[in-house]
Amino acid sequence: MFRIDPLSEAPLFAQLAASVRTAAAAGRLRPGDRLPAAREMAASLGVNLHTVLHAYQDLRAEGLVDMRRGRGAVVTDAAGPLASLHSEILALSRSARGLGLSPDAIASLVKEAALEL
Amino acid sequence: MFRIDPLSEAPLFAQLAASVRTAAAAGRLRPGDRLPAAREMAASLGVNLHTVLHAYQDLRAEGLVDMRRGRGAVVTDAAGPLASLHSEILALSRSARGLGLSPDAIASLVKEAALEL
DNA sequence: TGATTATTCTATAACATTTATAACAGTGCT
DNA sequence: AGCACTGTTATAAATGTTATAGAATAATCA
Secondary structure (H helix, E strand, C coil): CCCCCCCCCCCHHHHHHHHHHHHHHCCCCCCCCECCCHHHHHHHHCCCHHHHHHHHHHHHHHCCEEEECCCEEEECCCHHHHHCCHHHHHHHHHHHHHCCCCHHHHHHHHHHHHHCC | CCCCCCCCCCCHHHHHHHHHHHHHHCCCCCCCCECCCHHHHHHHHCCCHHHHHHHHHHHHHHCCEEEECCCEEEECCCHHHHHCCHHHHHHHHHHHHHCCCCHHHHHHHHHHHHHCC
16 A cells, blocks of 8 residues: 655655655555554564654654554544545656656755745 | 745755746736846845756756856746646635645645646 | 654764866857 | 867865764653
């Protein structure tokens, strides 16, 4: 359910956070769902425990998951509204790819725009 | 016209490339316009020449600028189509910020979506 | 209680970024 | 031709980021 590309230039923790984020936006993760335990996720992805925790803590800082010792990481209600962006994100991605833009360039444009709001 | 935030976690060269990219999408840079000479841009931003060149060469790899020794960096025709994305990018950014998403989270979602196309 | 979980800390190695110099090689103007 | 401008290439050093490893601590749940 969560993928990582060891050959990608992006940091592993960022890739994992992005994968979870996208799963929520796509509706594959819903509020109340529990993420795999950090050690379990680390083992299944073949990365270090701290790398997974770094990703999980980024997601918590965003409010997408709720984490507590002994309980694990649970998806919050923030995942609902997130899913409402799905079609809009898909439409922009298609337009931009159609112009030959790279995923990085598209992301850069959107990030700059969001920063200015 | 081009801004950089020394306190941001993002690499300086990436920030500069993003700034130029956004200027093109916003129509503030048009095909045929010339970017400031690398040494001049470096002096005005307070960064090293190589940092600016790194950004410029990323933009050339994307096809957004054309670079030659002695002539400088000139914006290509690719800037035209890019501007057509402007309103769509702005609309998505507003929707996402309205949901409380950070610029990084929004960019991550869009990048993932673009990667899967 | 015992098992599971996240949290925190130290330490290390590998890699990326930025800086600093310097020399080199096209371009365009006088 | 000569000159001032431009990007290009090379080398090196300093700094920051990322990923790994191991260990100890604390909260949760059955």
